[in-house]
Amino acid sequence: MRLMLWTCCVVLLLLELSAGHADARAVRGWNRGSTQGQLPHTVTAEYMRNTYPLSRTGLSSDLTQGSFSGILLKSRSVIESIFAVRPKVVVVSMFGLEADAWLDQFTPSLYARNITVPGLSPVFPQVHCTAKADVCQITTGEGEINAAATMTAFFISDKFDLRETYFFIAGVGGISPERGTLGSAVFARYAVQVAQQYALDRNDAPPEWNYTYWNYNTKEPDQYPLATYGTEVFKLNTALVERVYNVSKTEAEHKLNDSAEAQAYRSRFPNAPANEKPKVILGDVTTSDLYFTGVTLSSQFDHVVTTLTNGSATYTTTAQEDNATLEALVRAQRAGKADYSRAIVLRTGSDFERAPPGLSEYDAFEFAQGGFGPASANIYIAGLPVVQDILRNWDAIYHRGIAPPPSGFYGDIWQTLSYPPGQAPPL
Known part of the structure; x- marks a missing residue:
């Protein structure tokens, strides 16, 4: 060489x-x-x-x-x-156990090429790739700052050409018992940054308020923000999401991992889908560095998702990184380094974000719900068919890309992808 x-x-x-x-x-x-x-x-x-x-x-x-x-x-x-590496798919993990789901199982080995990239997480300094480098895996580190910093370093590295790469964000997350269950695999159409707001402690909030977070430049909860930072909402390429969701549902739903412990905990909930077996579903993801739990905060952020998307998104899973990764990807596209339309987000339900009847919210948070093991396994079980579909149909479908729907909201809340690089969107 x-x-x-x-x-x-x-x-x-x-x-x-x-x-x-x-x-x-x-x-x-x-x-x-x-x-x-x-x-x-x-x-x-x-x-x-x-x-x-x-x-x-x-x-x-x-x-x-x-x-x-x-x-x-x-x-x-x-x-x-x-001669930069030009992967067809990059699996984006957030921490070690999510990464292990791929590194320990994917064939051919993702340890064939281990590429150190300056600026990645000091804990996860390498991108791991197959010998052909058609599939790679990167671990960002947890939280919004780690995700944004890692992905930005990745996008600007001259060791990779990522302009035709699909970015498969795949990790575990909390899940609403109203929308899914432990172990469910959820493909997102929207990612919503729910904690980017004003907040008061319950003791300090007006007594008539149901919630204690409210959007910027508004006067009370559930009002649409009159000022935004640009990262509050991302809509993915729904044409791509629908395809990979259908592939995963057809090929993986009947294989999803479960545990006796998770089944027992599910039975505490009186209603479906919480008490049903895991499935592959569509639903949307929240991003927040605040690791929130309990019915009060969960219901509040459910309302935030509805408000910020005018009812278009369905609060389903909770995470800490996805909006940060997607913002880095939007900027990478504007810099000619990547293609936002090739992003996929999968979250698997590791824990319910609120308690079943008969448990306090804190006790439910500390309870051994039994969902983490199945959720970790289902990252790979539900995700592998997606990677295989991209590789198998690269020439026929994926190389040229799957165009997003021609109308409607797409990308970040400012819709910066609608404007040429160097031109600021009107705010």
Whole structure:
């Protein structure tokens, strides 16, 4: 590989010399309209022209200045960019046990290539990939800041080309007994950042208020915010979500893991779907660094989801990272580094976020509900068919992408993807 790299550097140098120190127009025209002499990984001259034009590397100025070492270093940088890893799917985990669901089971091994990327979590400094690097796995660390920092470092790394990559966020989360049950696999259409609000302690709030959180620039709970930070709501590509949901439901629902402990705890709830076996369902996810529990906060944030999406989203699962990851992805798309329409979010129910009859909210939180084991297992059971579908149908469907619906809200709450890079959306 090193010999190939330096050989390509020399080729680039000769091309630059033959161009008479010009702006690499000869290289930009090389091989146009021909299939002969293509670079590995189908990286053609057209690809080079669009992505890595030599005029951006400063090779000509180095030649003029006679800096041969500078030429070689910058040529090597260009070649390393061309040979960047180009995964078809990246599984995004948040902590070690979620990552292990894939690292311990996926075949071929995700430990074939372990790529250290500067800026990733100090606890999880590597991206793990198969030998072909068609599937990779990254662990962000828990919480919004860790997720945003890790994914931003990933997107700007020159070790990866992620413009055609599908990002499969797959982890455990709390689940509402009104919408699902322990072990259920939930594919999200919306992610809602529910704690981005004002708050008062119950003892300090007006006595007539049902809830103690209220949106920015409003006067009481359940009013739509008159000021937003841009990360409160994300809508995913629902055409993609529907496809992967149907694939998972068909191929995985009958295989979902369960436990006797989870079954016993479910039986404490009098109504479906809480007391039913786990299923693959559609539902939406909340993001909050606050690890909330109990019927009061859960009901409150259910209302926030309804308010922020005008009733379009269905509060189902709770998590701590997804809006942060999706915001990084929106910015990466605007920077030409990734494609937001290729994001998928799966959360599996590890615990109920409120108590069944007969238990206090605190006792329910501390209770061994039995859901974490099945939820961890079901990340892989429900997620594997999605990865396999992407790989199996790459040429026919996924390579070109699945277009989001042509109308309606899409992306972040500011809809910044509707505006060209460098243009701020009207707020």
